[in-house]
Amino acid sequence: MKPAHSNLHEDLICTDNGHKPQNMHKWGPGVRDIHALHYVIRGKGCFESNNVTYTLLEGESFILFPGTEVYYYPDPKDPWEYIWIDFKGDEALRLLSMTNFTHHNPVAPVLPENLEPLFHIIEAANKKPFEKERSNARLRLLLSYYMEYYPREDTVSKTDYVLSAKEYIENNYWKAALTVSDIVDFVKIERTYLFRLFKEATGMSLLNYLTSYRIRRACILLRSSELSIKSVSCSVGYPDQLYFSKVFKKATSYSPSDYKKQYFTK
Numbered sequence: 001m002k003p004a005h006s007n008l009h010e011d012l013i014c015t016d017n018g019h020k021p022q023n024m025h026k027w028g029p030g031v032r033d034i035h036a037l038h039y040v041i042r043g044k045g046c047f048e049s050n051n052v053t054y055t056l057l058e059g060e061s062f063i064l065f066p067g068t069e070v071y072y073y074p075d076p077k078d079p080w081e082y083i084w085i086d087f088k089g090d091e092a093l094r095l096l097s098m099t100n101f102t103h104h105n106p107v108a109p110v111l112p113e114n115l116e117p118l119f120h121i122i123e124a125a126n127k128k129p130f131e132k133e134r135s136n137a138r139l140r141l142l143l144s145y146y147m148e149y150y151p152r153e154d155t156v157s158k159t160d161y162v163l164s165a166k167e168y169i170e171n172n173y174w175k176a177a178l179t180v181s182d183i184v185d186f187v188k189i190e191r192t193y194l195f196r197l198f199k200e201a202t203g204m205s206l207l208n209y210l211t212s213y214r215i216r217r218a219c220i221l222l223r224s225s226e227l228s229i230k231s232v233s234c235s236v237g238y239p240d241q242l243y244f245s246k247v248f249k250k251a252t253s254y255s256p257s258d259y260k261k262q263y264f265t266k
Contacts, residue, residue, distance in 0.1 A: 011091030014135040026073035036064040044075035059110035083119040099146040111149040118142040162201040
């Protein structure tokens with residue numbers, strides 16, 4: 001199981017944000033070392049990137065990628081008003097990779113959701129840890145709308161289906177009522193297709209993976225906690241302690257109590 005990232009806030013950092021009223025402000029040509037996502041509230045403007053000029057209207061968005069030379073400026077007759085958010089981090093790259101924004105496609109059309117309020121609730125100019133985390137969470141929420149309404153066409157792959165199934169198991173293994181059908185319903189693809197993809201990727205069936213994961217979690221608890229065998233059994237999705245002991249011994253060649261005696265460390 002992938003450990004929790006101890007510095008998650010460093011992977012998605014809101015560095016600045018703001019609002020530009022209708023005027024003749026322009027920027028560039030130049031490069032930035034962060035991502036800068038802009039949303040047009042009203043008016044018109046132009047954005048130049050990779051030798052392409054885009055004309056943007058109300059409700060459309062454009063993004064600056066780090067190291068890419070850009071130039072943007074208002075329409076002289078109907079200058080735009082826009083809001084923006086600057087951000088960086090590895091997590092930002094991952095989230096953007098699930099949108100249709102690319103270096104060669106830096107503009108998004110009007111989306112079904114009005115995103116202006118989401119830009120306004122992000123406040124980068126803060127110092128307290130909880131304020132930074134709150135801004136980063138709001139930024140993640142904003143990007144999730146682009147992921148939903150402006151997704152990368154190849155976002156969902158065979159690997160994603162398998163990862164989705166594994167994550168669902170790892171988040172719900174403790175539920176005694178968890179079934180293979182629950183996993184299939186969550187992933188939302190045809191049952192036999194998921195079975196085949198999962199077996200190809202892991203060498204195991206969904207049911208065997210679920211059992212294996214439960215036993216791995218049980219081993220961790222038996223090695224590192226003073227929980228009773230009954231409590232460990234319940235904690236990993238087996239309310240019947242006798243059945244748990246049978247499954248555990250088949251998987252490890254130890255009974256739960258023998259395993260605990262052999263490997264428990266305070």
